[in-house]
Amino acid sequence: MSGLDFEISQRPDFAIVSVQLQPGQSVFSEPAAMASMTPSLKMKAGLKGGLKKALGRMFAGESMIVNTFTAESQPGEVVFAPGIPGDLMHYRLDNNSIFLQRGAFLAHSEGLEMSAKWGGAKGFFSGHGLVLLKAQGTGDLFFNSFGAILEIDVTDDYVVDTGYIVAFEDTLDYKVVVLPGSRPAKTIKNFLFGGEGLVCKFSGQGKVWIQTRYIHPLLSWVYPFRPVQSKN
């Protein structure tokens, strides 16, 4: 099956992808990702699990809510933009698998199957659930980040703070540990917003994509600027 005709622009800080669909082609995206599109494209909303799930947690084994864009008799364009500032990457799967951090999924072509996977016992992504997404099959995948995406080719061992992992190939082994030499997780937990001093040690051969920022500190930074609740 031929791949999607796409173009990624505005990297690495406000990246978007524009996809040109030929008649008969479809692309699937996370809800609310559409920035603009040609009216002739047919859109279908995936309502499985209800719309609230789009922002809520995902549970193991449940497939995701997606919107489907299909070009019927005419070609058309759809432009996808993530909700947060950051980067966007394309990865071509060729009968292999890749794991994504839950918020990183943006869109994919036909030929891929997306599912949820439990990431392991320790808090993988700052307590927001232990769920990784798994994409497998043959096709095009688009994932996004907060901050710029750096691609690292792991050949031996490599350590990444868990909040900064975007995606990694399934050829890598991973283990979540406390950053060696630092204070144990329970004491620095207080002031590492969500990070808990946990890092992920990758080993083997494969690619890991990391992001250069972590969005949760933005929530504490903006706290003084939020409106104050009146006490009535």
Add this chain to the structure above:
Amino acid sequence: MQYEILARPATAVAKLTLESNESITCEVGAMIAMSTGISVETTSGMKGASGGFFKGLKRMFSGENFFLNHFTANQPDQTLIIGPTMLGDIVHHDLRGGSLVIQGSSWLASDVGIKIDATWQGFGKAIFSGEGLFWVKATGEGSIFLNSFGAIYEVDVDGEYIVDTGHIVAFEDTLQFKIVKAGASLIGSFLGGEGLVCKFHGTGKLYCQSHNPPNFGKLLGPKLKPR
């Protein structure tokens, strides 16, 4: 120590290459990724004999996060990627004698040869206290990495130059400064949004940031849930 700054100007990180026994200090939370031949020590002050590396540390980190990570390579050619929490830029400054005055949240990392004094009060308390700004003074010899909100641009001041106070990242202390009103009249200055600005004069390097954190906070904050 070799360094490379990637993803400028909005999500910049510093990729450092450390040789055996080379070391760098940054605040806890700055580490993004690293090779495994690096050991990490968490402290609340300087590594080594002369304490007081960070004077006034509690104030610098406003009660949170006042722990530092000291990374030391125990093998050659080790990589360490560090970044700040805010969106913005990073720039490297080579300090060779003299001092650099740095806006408090703009210090990212520095060499063992650098001492940071977070009790410096050169601007006085009155002017900037409302904006939660404070300043630190770096002295010594070695590398300092600065971060910002916005893109960093350097101005080689030779004469006079005016900067809106929220846009100052750091400046060499060979520069003198004075807080002045921005426009012809004080009322006009405040209404025009600029209020008081900082006028530098002399000769020296000035690092500015293109964006102003409180201005972003004031646009973002009101749209969020009340606290």
Add this chain to the structure above:
Amino acid sequence: MDAITRNRPSFANIQIKLQPGDKIIAEADAMASMSANVRMKTRFSGGMIKAIMKRMFGGESLFVNEFSADAPAELVLTQGLPGDIESIDLKGTTLYLQPGAFLACEPGVTLGLGWAGLASFIGGEGLFRLKVKGNGRVWFSAYGGIFSRDITDEYIVDTGHLVAYEPSINIRVGLAGGIFSSFFGGEGLVTKVRGPGKIYMQSRNFSGLTAWMNAHIT
């Protein structure tokens, strides 16, 4: 005027080299830094009543600053949000901007408030828009990177992504469910634009950021 927009699209800012006789008008608080000999004069944006209207409905500041210099000088202008800045040379022409998008202009350009029409009214959004017209350059800013599309037929834009458009563009705002036959998962307000004409979009939606943050605030 010698003006360069640097650091596009993430933290765009305008570096201007003012010559004697040059004048630039910018919204309040746009100045990041400037040579000490730059003169800054503050005034109401277009007269007091108009300024109040622009503040209330146009998302713009009540006051504007006029910058000029008697000798060559530098001025750096910026916006509050991380994002892009684009500039257009108006030649007796008009451009519509979304509220808050105006940043600066040369003296031959006027900034006004336009009625966007009842067709674009959805719960108070989109009633007004900014209108810049005249002769000279205008700079507008966005959250995200600015990119454009030349529209010949019709095109659909998520409303939070539309920044500016030429007057020949016809716009119709509605809920995704209203304009489209099928319910559109996750999409809120969308704008259907009809050409011919050019539209400018921003690659992020500010309410996408605030929605994400509100969902994660415990």
